Amino acid sequence: MAAATTPRSPSLTDVASLAGVSHQTVSRVVNRRPNVSDATRRKVHAAILELDYRPNAAARSLATGRTHSIGVLAGELSQYGPSSVLMGVQDAARRAGYFLTVVTLKDYSAPTVDEALSDLLDHGVEGVIALTPHVSALEVLATMQSGIPMLTVGGGGHRGGDVALDQESAAASAVEHLVSLGHRRIAHLAGPADWVDAQRRLAGWRSALARHGLEEGLLLHGDWSARSGYDAGLGVELGRLPTAFFVGNDQMALGLLKALRQRGCEVPGRVSVIGFDDVPEAEYYEPSLTTLRQEFHDLGRRCIDELLGLQALGAAGSLQPRLIVRASTGPVRADDDGGGPERVPMQG
Amino acid sequence: MAAATTPRSPSLTDVASLAGVSHQTVSRVVNRRPNVSDATRRKVHAAILELDYRPNAAARSLATGRTHSIGVLAGELSQYGPSSVLMGVQDAARRAGYFLTVVTLKDYSAPTVDEALSDLLDHGVEGVIALTPHVSALEVLATMQSGIPMLTVGGGGHRGGDVALDQESAAASAVEHLVSLGHRRIAHLAGPADWVDAQRRLAGWRSALARHGLEEGLLLHGDWSARSGYDAGLGVELGRLPTAFFVGNDQMALGLLKALRQRGCEVPGRVSVIGFDDVPEAEYYEPSLTTLRQEFHDLGRRCIDELLGLQALGAAGSLQPRLIVRASTGPVRADDDGGGPERVPMQG
DNA sequence: GCTGCAGGGTCTTCCCGGCGT
DNA sequence: CACGCCGGGAAGACCCTGCAG
Numbered sequence A, B: 001m002a003a004a005t006t007p008r009s010p011s012l013t014d015v016a017s018l019a020g021v022s023h024q025t026v027s028r029v030v031n032r033r034p035n036v037s038d039a040t041r042r043k044v045h046a047a048i049l050e051l052d053y054r055p056n057a058a059a060r061s062l063a064t065g066r067t068h069s070i071g072v073l074a075g076e077l078s079q080y081g082p083s084s085v086l087m088g089v090q091d092a093a094r095r096a097g098y099f100l101t102v103v104t105l106k107d108y109s110a111p112t113v114d115e116a117l118s119d120l121l122d123h124g125v126e127g128v129i130a131l132t133p134h135v136s137a138l139e140v141l142a143t144m145q146s147g148i149p150m151l152t153v154g155g156g157g158h159r160g161g162d163v164a165l166d167q168e169s170a171a172a173s174a175v176e177h178l179v180s181l182g183h184r185r186i187a188h189l190a191g192p193a194d195w196v197d198a199q200r201r202l203a204g205w206r207s208a209l210a211r212h213g214l215e216e217g218l219l220l221h222g223d224w225s226a227r228s229g230y231d232a233g234l235g236v237e238l239g240r241l242p243t244a245f246f247v248g249n250d251q252m253a254l255g256l257l258k259a260l261r262q263r264g265c266e267v268p269g270r271v272s273v274i275g276f277d278d279v280p281e282a283e284y285y286e287p288s289l290t291t292l293r294q295e296f297h298d299l300g301r302r303c304i305d306e307l308l309g310l311q312a313l314g315a316a317g318s319l320q321p322r323l324i325v326r327a328s329t330g331p332v333r334a335d336d337d338g339g340g341p342e343r344v345p346m347q348g
Numbered sequence C: 001g002c003t004g005c006a007g008g009g010t011c012t013t014c015c016c017g018g019c020g021t
Numbered sequence D: 001c002a003c004g005c006c007g008g009g010a011a012g013a014c015c016c017t018g019c020a021g
Helices: A012-019 A023-030 A038-051 A057-064 A080-095 A110-122 A135-143 A167-180 A196-211 A226-235 A250-262 A296-307 B012-019 B023-030 B038-051 B057-064 B080-095 B110-122 B135-143 B167-180 B196-211 B226-235 B250-262 B296-307
Strands: A069-074 A099-104 A127-131 A150-153 A161-163 A186-190 A219-221 A244-247 A272-274 A291-293 A322-324 B069-074 B099-104 B127-131 B150-153 B161-163 B186-190 B219-221 B244-247 B272-274 B291-293 B322-324
Touching: A012 A023, A012 A038, A023 A038, A057 B057, A069 A080, A069 A110, A080 A099, A080 A127, A080 A296, A080 B099, A099 A110, A099 B080, A110 A135, A127 A135, A127 A296, A135 A150, A135 A196, A150 A296, A161 A296, A167 A186, A167 A196, A167 A244, A167 A272, A167 A291, A167 A322, A186 A196, A186 A250, A219 A226, A226 A250, A244 A250, A250 A272, B012 B023, B012 B038, B023 B038, B069 B080, B069 B110, B080 B099, B080 B127, B080 B296, B099 B110, B110 B135, B127 B135, B127 B296, B135 B150, B135 B196, B150 B296, B161 B296, B167 B186, B167 B196, B167 B244, B167 B272, B167 B291, B167 B322, B186 B196, B186 B250, B219 B226, B226 B250, B244 B250, B250 B272
Parallel strands: A069 A099, A069 A127, A127 A150, A150 A161, A186 A219, A186 A244, A244 A272, B069 B099, B069 B127, B127 B150, B150 B161, B186 B219, B186 B244, B244 B272
Antiparallel strands: A099 B099, A291 A322, B291 B322
């Protein structure tokens, strides 16, 4: 008569007694193991349904040592790139039977990163994916050994696993595109210097320039935001204006486009602009933005594949951004193909 | 002498014996309970550090019945709104000692939503936040009783908890703004009819129009994407073009702006456009977009507050989007203030 | 071929016994 | 005697996995 005042959620034994079998049999049914007759299986299923039984995850992972959860360390998730990768990771993880526990970082300082990773480990994650292509965060992560598989995304691939798109060659192909249009003075509006992505793209710009015997031109830095692109665009001395800009991401390109327009500088008539990422809105910028498409979703999927050992590390055909040519790039003006720093008459 | 071949991770008793105390005491220290001297506390902490001991989360939650994890059901996270809310939720959750387990939905069909919620419950979450302001998803959720607190975001607040911004009155204030500029034929480019947000904004548009004795004008539907806004903009018969568009979100507004520009229709000279959300890029659209800012981050925080019972439901001062006036809205043209469907000469 | 018993995994909590000041 | 501190023991939370029957 022990009237349960607290309606405890049903356990394995409850199901067992209702179905008239032992709890082990129930366990076998739940875990889809052989050696259970169809008749018993059905009985058990009926009991499970009737009680709305759910195996207790805690007890289960205590017994098996598995938690089926993967930790994700992320920076700013409200940006298109990271959140798209997260979507890809989530899809693949769930398909593989894993859950994602997401922790975001306020900043990339050592204590913050350290605490976040530690929390994740306390929670019992079986692996960690670090969506933080930021040098200081990566340094911290490299010094911490967690005892579980860890993977960085776009981390330059120095230590441990790393999954990345080949941004350097993608950046180079952006420059190639501009060169093929006759441009010789090609500036770069880069992301923050302490972001790995920014570094790779910068490196690609440099190497492509060198390959064509062009001297390195104007180099500016923004913070990925449209505002910073705008500010950069307003700040350039008109006399030093290049004939083309390779911009580190689409948002900054948007800001730059606005600044150029305000200064009466036509795109692509006077200056060509090429972005990076291909956010869904890029096609509707003014003018439509030529850019490099990154397949973030695939990148996310690949993270899980690699973390789970579903495929060899650095598998065949590393993902390659693709050039999407739209209206913001065009041939260099006939009177402006000289490489020299000649005076450029123009009014603001 | 027992050479552990499998380097099992240290347990409570390991710490106890190393520190020379009982497991009781270790437990007390770990859980910050009183009745432990500072000296022993320090000894225990030293042992914990030395062994790099982490309490086993599974065992712990088996014993306490707490998992400290909250489930998040999300749709498309690569969009600015949802992902920003997620950031806010995450911040607040972690501050309160909770982890987030995120599950994304491929679609909003009953089986998909059902399975996702079920998975979350299997995982042992203590509460669920549904970031799916989609009618069919909400219907499914309403019929499922999970036995744990569940909260919808922007779900119209019909059943169970719901946290939302007052989108209807925000939409109305967008219309007010246009009316104050002299507009009388105000169209609406709405989101998909099965999204609650779209419905609220549509309702706000309607009621504000009625309040001013204006007849309901052109109503179009998009899918939130810039592309759909563009297509909508190209599809309008020139003769039926209103003097102002209230658009359901900024992305669609971006597409619409491009279409209008292509058709030689100046903004705001000929048509005013107002968006919704205030994505960070909106200021850099062409022209800068007048829009309604939503504080997604605060909304996320509020979800946790409410789920954890940290504050009364529907607390004072429900969050209110704020009108941000930029360059895409302006006074109606002098020759176009009549409400009638007069012919509008213009070339595509 | 199918089923059940016993043991184990880690932590919490309650009980109660001590010791020392 | 009281009170702060600590230990030993044991029950319990729920499930899994050999190994018998």
